[in-house]
Amino acid sequence: MRALYIISNPFYYTNNPVGGSISSGTGVINGLSELGYLVDIISDDKLPTIKGNQRIKYLYFRKLLIREVIQNFRRIFPNRLINLLESIFFRFVIKIDIKRILSEQNYDLVYIRASHFAGDALEVVKTFGTPSILEVNKPLSMQNYNKPQGFEGLNENERKIKKIANEIKQYENTIMISTDSNLRGRWITKYVDPKYRRKILINHNGVNEKLFKPTSKVDISSNGIIGMASSFRWYNDIDELMRIIKKVRDSKQDVEFRLFIGDKSKHDEIESKINENGLNDSINTFYSIPLDQMPEKLGECDLLISHFNFHGVWPHNCSIKHLEYMAMGKAVIATNVGEVNFAIKHNISGLLVDESDEDKFANEILRLLQDTTLARNLGNQARNQIVSSHTWKQHVERSLNFLKHQT
The missing domain is CATH 3.40.50.2000 (Glycogen Phosphorylase B;)
Incomplete structure (x- = not known):
């Protein structure tokens, strides 16, 4: 054929x-x-x-x-x-x-x-x-x-x-x-x-389950490393994301967020938002990471997030990133909107949070940083679900x- x-x-x-x-x-x-x-x-x-x-x-x-x-x-x-x-x-x-x-x-x-x-x-x-x-x-x-x-x-x-x-x-x-x-x-x-x-x-x-697969890193770091990979379009709502990160940082001073940004043209906007919110010590940014290097970058994180807010506009996207997160065997916190993060089953293979609920999103991150057993179980179930269906x-x-x- x-x-x-x-x-x-x-x-x-x-x-x-x-x-x-x-x-x-x-x-x-x-x-x-x-x-x-x-x-x-x-x-x-x-x-x-x-x-x-x-x-x-x-x-x-x-x-x-x-x-x-x-x-x-x-x-x-x-x-x-x-x-x-x-x-x-x-x-x-x-x-x-x-x-x-x-x-x-x-x-x-x-x-x-x-x-x-x-x-x-x-x-x-x-x-x-x-x-x-x-x-x-x-x-x-x-x-x-x-x-x-x-x-x-x-x-x-x-x-x-x-x-x-x-x-x-x-x-x-x-x-x-x-x-x-x-x-x-x-x-x-x-x-x-x-x-x-x-x-x-x-x-x-x-998702490519052979490329995106669990790494040897199992235990959550003492400070907590949270990653998000995205092109950071308007529907990722950078302002809301910054507020969520601030809420997490206010409860856990040494937390680290790593943003993997596909669109280089977003550099000035994102760096400006980080400065405006006083988050320079809490956020590290990485731009235009090639696909074959992403598993290593994601594998260094403890938790991964898939944040969106369409503000009433049609949530027409279907995120590949949340599938890559799940394939890595990582616990994922994601926005529950449309079919964007369609594969996540709440409390089984990840955690879903309604749009605009900034407090809940921040609290779920903090909860998984504390409850390492839950985080590990969610990650394992996520990986199994990917291999069986996605x-x-x-x-x-x-x-x-x-x-x-x-x-």
């Missing part, structure tokens, strides 16, 4: 060297390989976590000289102009190269992550009759609403939501749509077109089973 994995954004990993897309891309590709597929990856560049081997091989979109020149001008000209020029040539390249590859090699499956260019690739794939899976992390038409108060009034203003031709083109030309939360699936059926419901599988994210191999199996019924 052979699968083609298409990365349908130009120079994607050069421009995005860290982030959840690397976790999910790596997970799906390795999951396909574990299930017996030979996987060809067509891309402009390499996934930082996949080097290639006998079962996984890289192919590349043709590097037209003009495309290289455009990339070199990215630091000089506005991003909007560069992206426009890049899109013109990439759209041309993706159609030609996908057609060439499918003509030269028979594939049992094409897997592609949604983008403004995925529809062009899938249009070609459809002409070859190859079964396809479109992974929709965030619907294109949702992106402009992914901000505080962004979803307010949608029920009253549905007609104002702009239909995006590139999004519709993807859905029309794929066999199935895999999305990681019910709210994202509902967006597609409510605000794009209800006819796509039959194509949609709600398939929560998985690996990337299991994620891919669910997609393939759904695909069988679509073809």
Whole structure:
């Protein structure tokens, strides 16, 4: 069996060297390989976590000289102009190269992550009759609403939501749509077109349980080390997080929080918040840690937290980070909102706290620092739950089973 994995954004990993897309891309590709597929990856560049081997091989979109020149001008000209020029040539390249590859090699499956260019690739794939899976992390038409108060009034203003031709083109030309939360699936059926419901599988994210696994560190440190890894978007509510950390610090002066921040552009904002709250001695920050180094960093922590506050906006995310925490066998304190931290079973494989309940969140951290037996039991149950239900191999199996019924 052979699968083609298409990365349908130009120079994607050069421009995005860290982030959840690397976790999910790596997970799906390795999951396909574990299930017996030979996987060809067509891309402009390499996934930082996949080097290639006998079962996984890289192919590349043709590097037209003009495309290289455009990339070199990215630091000089506005991003909007560069992206426009890049899109013109990439759209041309993706159609030609996908057609060439499918003509030269028979594939049992094409897997592609949604983008403004995925529809062009899938249009070609459809002409070859190859079964396809479109992974929709965030619907294109949702992106402009992914901000505080962004979803307010949608029920009253549905007609104002702009239909995006590139999004519709993807859905029309794929066999199935895999999305990681019910709210994202509902967006597609409510605000794009209800006819796509039959194509949609709600398939929560998985985790690489071989990379993220328990370490030799078992006992909780005397001071207590609490970690959180995130891109720290608006829905992580940095101000509220700082208040929670202050509450913990006020009860335990020597506590240490380690923030692993994926988005370098957040540096000035986060460091400023730490200074404003007088937490310099309590918080250590680490920026843009590569995925393969994250297990070591998380393993040094005693507890891990997954904090969110959507302030009434649709909690459409499905966190991969809380799965990585659980796979490490660590006790996790997480916000109970939507399907964001979906895998945690309260008081069994972690602790859930309602949005905005700062006192409760802080107190649960302090409780687990004191009750090491409970922390250890929660961590063990979390690891067991991940291995039994939430690996990337299991994620891919669910997609393939759904695909069988679509073809």
